[in-house]
Amino acid sequence: MIEILLNHEPEPPISPFDAVLVHCYWPSEKNRFNLGLRTRLADRAAALVYDGGKGVKNIVLTGGHIWGSEYPSSAQLMGKELEEKYRIPKEAIIIRGDAQSTLGEVETFMELAREKGWTRLLDIASGKHLWTIPGILKKYGENVVWRSNEEILKDKDQNPHIKKLLKKLGRSKYELSFMIYEVGVWIAMHLPHFNYERLEARNRAKRTGKGKDFIFPGDVYKL
Numbered sequence: 001m002i003e004i005l006l007n008h009e010p011e012p013p014i015s016p017f018d019a020v021l022v023h024c025y026w027p028s029e030k031n032r033f034n035l036g037l038r039t040r041l042a043d044r045a046a047a048l049v050y051d052g053g054k055g056v057k058n059i060v061l062t063g064g065h066i067w068g069s070e071y072p073s074s075a076q077l078m079g080k081e082l083e084e085k086y087r088i089p090k091e092a093i094i095i096r097g098d099a100q101s102t103l104g105e106v107e108t109f110m111e112l113a114r115e116k117g118w119t120r121l122l123d124i125a126s127g128k129h130l131w132t133i134p135g136i137l138k139k140y141g142e143n144v145v146w147r148s149n150e151e152i153l154k155d156k157d158q159n160p161h162i163k164k165l166l167k168k169l170g171r172s173k174y175e176l177s178f179m180i181y182e183v184g185v186w187i188a189m190h191l192p193h194f195n196y197e198r199l200e201a202r203n204r205a206k207r208t209g210k211g212k213d214f215i216f217p218g219d220v221y222k223l
Contacts, residue, residue, distance in 0.1 A: 017056040017145070018118035019094075021109040022046040023102065023125035023133075024063025024074035035077050037169070038126055038178070043078050045124055045149040047086035048156040056122060059088065062108040064098035073098060101200045102129065102185075106136050124149055128179045131186035139189075 025039040049055045063074030075095045082088040097108035113121055125133055127148035137144050153162055169175055188194045
């Protein structure tokens with residue numbers, strides 16, 4: 001008996017994640033895309049996990065209008081950079097909602113995941129979110145993989161400048177300020193009457209005018 005071998009095309013690899021939530025950060029006035037350094041690092045990490053379409057299928061951005069509705073939202077600014085600098089196709093970038101807090105970003109992402117039927121989910125953010133984001137996901141019972149931008153950049157980025165930048169940034173006042181803030185949020189999350197929705201509403205009402213980056217000016221570090 002002669003066995004006939006059919007010339008089937010190989011099956012395309014399955015993406016490990018249906019979508020990734022990329023957390024947004026405070027904009028800055030000092031660079032072309034109007035993004036602060038932490039936000040530009042988040043975009044770079046997002047481009048690496050997208051991996052030319054071989055990685056995650058969808059990049060989700062949910063950050064709101066930090067300076068009021070007359071200026072672009074953080075998500076819009078990040079989406080613009082992903083398209084123009086990293087050549088991510090527009091159809092792979094989903095800008096949704098107007099979140100004003102970390103919880104708001106996660107909730108918007110989960111609503112979108114339920115709407116789209118996504119089950120394999122990734123959440124990436126600054127490493128200083130180590131205490132808060134996993135806690136939020138656990139509290140809401142969401143099965144989402146969390147990784148830090150720094151971890152992704154160290155693992156996947158071949159540019160030695162990025163490695164040096166991460167080391168320098170990790171010891172800066174810029175990141176120290178953010179770490180103190182995140183520790184404060186983590187402590188508040190464990191208080192009996194902490195209301196994250198109230199924080200979201202407060203941020204939405206307060207952020208109405210354009211201003212400088214409220215944390216240490218990270219644009220002294222060139223990406």
